[in-house]
Every structure is written in structure tokens, then in C-alpha cells.
Amino acid sequence: MRDDWILVRFGELTIKGRNRGRFEDLMVRQVKQALAAYPALAYRKTFGRLYVELNGEPYEEIAFRLKDVFGIASFSRVIRCGHELQEIRETALQAIRNMDPTPRTFKMTVRRAWKAYPHDSQEMNHLVGAHVLRNTPELKVDVHHPDVELKVEIQPEGTYVYASAEEGAGGFPLGMNGKAMLLLSGGIDSPVAGWMSMRKGLEIEAVHFHSYPFTSEQAKEKVVTLAQRLAYYGGTIRLHLVPFTELQTKLAQSGQEHLIITLMRRSMLRIAEKLAERRGALAIVTGDSLGQVASQTLGSMNVIGRTTDLPLLRPLVMMDKLEIIRIAERIGTYGTSILPYEDCCTLFVPKSPATNPNLRIIERVEAQFGQELDRLVEEAVQGTEMLTLTETSRSDAPAEKAKEDSWF
Numbered sequence: 022m023r024d025d026w027i028l029v030r031f032g033e034l035t036i037k038g039r040n041r042g043r044f045e046d047l048m049v050r051q052v053k054q055a056l057a058a059y060p061a062l063a064y065r066k067t068f069g070r071l072y073v074e075l076n077g078e079p080y081e082e083i084a085f086r087l088k089d090v091f092g093i094a095s096f097s098r099v100i101r102c103g104h105e106l107q108e109i110r111e112t113a114l115q116a117i118r119n120m121d122p123t124p125r126t127f128k129m130t131v132r133r134a135w136k137a138y139p140h141d142s143q144e145m146n147h148l149v150g151a152h153v154l155r156n157t158p159e160l161k162v163d164v165h166h167p168d169v170e171l172k173v174e175i176q177p178e179g180t181y182v183y184a185s186a187e188e189g190a191g192g193f194p195l196g197m198n199g200k201a202m203l204l205l206s207g208g209i210d211s212p213v214a215g216w217m218s219m220r221k222g223l224e225i226e227a228v229h230f231h232s233y234p235f236t237s238e239q240a241k242e243k244v245v246t247l248a249q250r251l252a253y254y255g256g257t258i259r260l261h262l263v264p265f266t267e268l269q270t271k272l273a274q275s276g277q278e279h280l281i282i283t284l285m286r287r288s289m290l291r292i293a294e295k296l297a298e299r300r301g302a303l304a305i306v307t308g309d310s311l312g313q314v315a316s317q318t319l320g321s322m323n324v325i326g327r328t329t330d331l332p333l334l335r336p337l338v339m340m341d342k343l344e345i346i347r348i349a350e351r352i353g354t355y356g357t358s359i360l361p362y363e364d365c366c367t368l369f370v371p372k373s374p375a376t377n378p379n380l381r382i383i384e385r386v387e388a389q390f391g392q393e394l395d396r397l398v399e400e401a402v403q404g405t406e407m408l409t410l411t412e413t414s415r416s417d418a419p420a421e422k423a424k425e426d427s428w429f
């Protein structure tokens with residue numbers, strides 16, 4: 022007997038008790054969903070791990086897909102064989118030969134989980150290790166810093182042999198930690214904020230404010246494409262398209278040019294909060310990064326953030342632009358984000374936006390609009406269009422996605 026498996030290890034191992042069970046059930050469901058295109062696969066769950074039997078399906082393609090499933094800490098290609106010593110030796114040798122590039126040093130680790138097995142772990146280390154060494158020129162033993170650790174696990178139903186682990190995306194399975202509304206502009210930052218939230222187990226619904234006809238149809242298409250890209254990681258994404266033109270035009274009449282961005286952001290949050298309530302979301306996610314632009318100083322964040330009682334999550338707040346761009350490239354949103362179409366905020370950008378707006382002044386300006394502001398907020402919510410987007414096909418993954426890179 023010899024068959025091919027993938028051993029999937031789950032992340033966030035500190036989760037205990039009932040949450041652990043939920044984590045694992047969600048994990049298994051999402052791995053199956055991500056690999057739905059490969060019907061011959063078979064699944065077997067044991068405590069804290071999932072075994073996927075390949076049954077002839079292509080390992081490389083499946084590995085590529087698995088790297089994007091949240092909640093996976095790592096995974097390994099595993100060969101399962103019988104208990105005969107010679108069979109185990111040959112399988113171990115095969116595992117090393119499967120590796121590209123061939124390792125220069127290795128360490129042998131045999132674990133005898135099935136205690137009835139006649140040789141103990143120490144003996145097996147020698148018996149299997151020596152065979153691999155004899156048959157692989159150039160390979161040496163290094164117990165401290167080996168290129169690979171060749172592992173053999175003897176279980177009652179068979180022997181599992183594997184030689185390396187690939188890093189997974191980590192985090193939590195999607196939806197494990199509830200739902201949030203993501204303010205999705207057409208820029209570089211907010212899609213990254215969305216991906217990071219999803220990786221933390223948040224289900225995301227995206228909200229985009231547009232000022233059609235001042236903003237183009239292409240600007241809207243761009244956001245749809247970005248949301249679809251996020252759907253690649255989550256199966257489905259709902260995108261709420263909010264008509265912002267009237268509100269924005271009204272706010273522009275305040276005569277306080279330098280405060281317009283602050284006023285717009287506050288209105289955006291009011292609308293997002295109402296949509297969150299409607300959709301059962303408990304937080305709002307933005308792509309704010311401290312100090313990046315006038316609306317993202319601490320002073321601005323303070324005045325803007327006071328508009329809502331919901332937690333405002335800003336996953337990028339402490340990150341450098343270059344770090345954000347690297348992730349954008351890795352997740353396949355960067356190419357779309359840098360397309361030049363204007364969004365609603367770039368339309369009204371004042372020459373010198375306030376970097377430290379005063380809350381009292383802002384509240385006074387808003388009070389001057391009276392109920393007009395509430396009415397426009399309500400109208401925008403009522404006029405919101407909701408799209409349900411599913412992932413684009415796997416082959417649509419942009420070329421930049423293929424670049425092998427660690428997560429950060």
C-alpha cells in the first residue's frame with residue numbers, strides 16, 4: 022500500500038473548549054469549499070488536523086489553493102504506506118526525492134504512536150535514516166539546523182512519511198469571529214484591510230460610496246473587481262454601493278472647504294453604521310493608516326471616529342505603505358488598485374485639508390444643516406444597491422499572485 026495525502030494543520034492553537042470544535046468544523050467546511058473543483062479528494066479529520074487524500078488529484082494546484090485558506094497554520098505532503106520496514110525505508114527515500122530542490126542536510130525523526138510496533142523510535146531512526154543516506158549522494162545528517170526534517174509516524178492504520186511543511190495563511194476560518202462592514206474605496210489600502218479582517222475570521226460586507234455621475238462607471242467597476250478579488254478568499258462578498266453625490270454636494274456648500282473631508286468621512290460612518298445594523302454587523306473596518314493623509318492623523322481619526330459607537334477596526338493603522346503594498350501584491354489587488362479612476366473623495370479634495378479638526382466646530386457646521394443631514398443620510402441608505410459577488414475563476418488570479426513570498 023502506498024497513497025498520497027496532504028496533512029493540514031490548523032492555526033490559532035490556543036483556542037480551547039467548544040470554540041475549538043467550531044473552529045475545526047468551519048475549517049473542514051472551508052477547505053472542502055476551496056477544493057471543490059477536485060472531486061476525487063477524500064477527507065479525514067483527526068484531533069486538530071485534517072488529512073486530505075489526493076487520489077490522483079494534482080498536489081501543486083491544491084497546495085496553491087490551500088495557501089489562501091484562512092485558519093491553516095501549515096500543511097505537508099504526506100505519503101502513507103504499510104508497516105513493513107523495507108516499505109517504510111523506500112517511502113522515506115521517495116519523500117526526499119520528491120523534494121525540489123534536493124536538500125543537502127536532513128534529520129530523521131520517527132515517532133512510534135502505535136506501541137505494538139516491534140522496533141522502537143530510536144531503532145527506527147537508524148534503520149530508516151541509514152537507508153536514505155546510503156541512497157542519496159551528497160545528503161548529510163544535521164540534527165541542529167537541517168534543511169529538512171524527515172518525519173515518520175507509525176500509526177495502527179499505516180505509516181505516515183513527510184519531509185516538509187508549507188506555510189499557510191494562518192488566522193481563523195472565515196466567519197468564526199462574526200461580521201463587519203468594510204469601507205472599500207478603490208485605493209490600495211482598504212482591500213488589504215479587508216483581507217486582513219477576513220484572515221482574522223471576520224465575515225466582510227463591503228460598502229462603497231460613489232458620486233455618480235461625477236465619478237465614472239469605471240471607478241465603480243474597479244471596486245467591483247476588488248470586491249470580487251476578496252470573494253476569492255471568502256467564497257461570496259456582498260458589496261453595497263451607496264449614492265453619495267447629494268450628501269457630498271450638500272456638505273460642499275458648508276463653505277468650510279478645509280473641513281470637507283472630515284465632514285464626508287463622518288457621514289460615511291453614519292451610513293455604514295445604519296447598513297451594519299441592517300446586516301447584523303458589529304464593527305466597521307477601514308484602511309486608515311496613521312499619518313498617511315490629513316484625514317488619518319490622530320486628530321482627524323478622533324473627530325471622525327466619534328460619529329459611531331461601533332468598534333472601528335483599522336488593521337493597517339501601524340503599518341508602513343510599503344508593507345501594505347507588499348500584501349496588496351501578494352493578495353492580487355494591487356494591479357487593480359492603482360488604476361487611475363477617481364473616487365468620490367478625490368473629487369472634492371481641498372488644497373489644505375484640516376489635519377487637526379476641532380470637534381466643536383465640526384458639530385456646529387453639521388448642526389447648521391439641521392435635519393437635512395439626517396434626511397440625506399437616510400436617503401443614501403435607502404438608495405443603496407447591493408451586489409452579491411462570487412469569486413472569479415481560479416485562472417483569473419492575477420500573475421502577481423503566483424509570486425512566492427512569505428506573508429509579511
Ligand code: ATP
Nearest residue numbers: 204205206208209210211228229230307308309364
Ligand atoms: P485607500 O487606499 O483604502 O483608498 P487611502 O490611503 O486612499 O485609502 P483615504 O482616501 O483617506 O485613504 O481613505 C481612508 C479610508 O476611508 C479608506 O481606506 C476606506 O476604508 C475609507 N474610504 C475612503 N473613500 C471611500 C469610498 N469612496 N468608499 C468607501 N470607503 C472609503
Ligand code: MG
Nearest residue numbers: 206207208366
Ligand atoms: Mg482613498
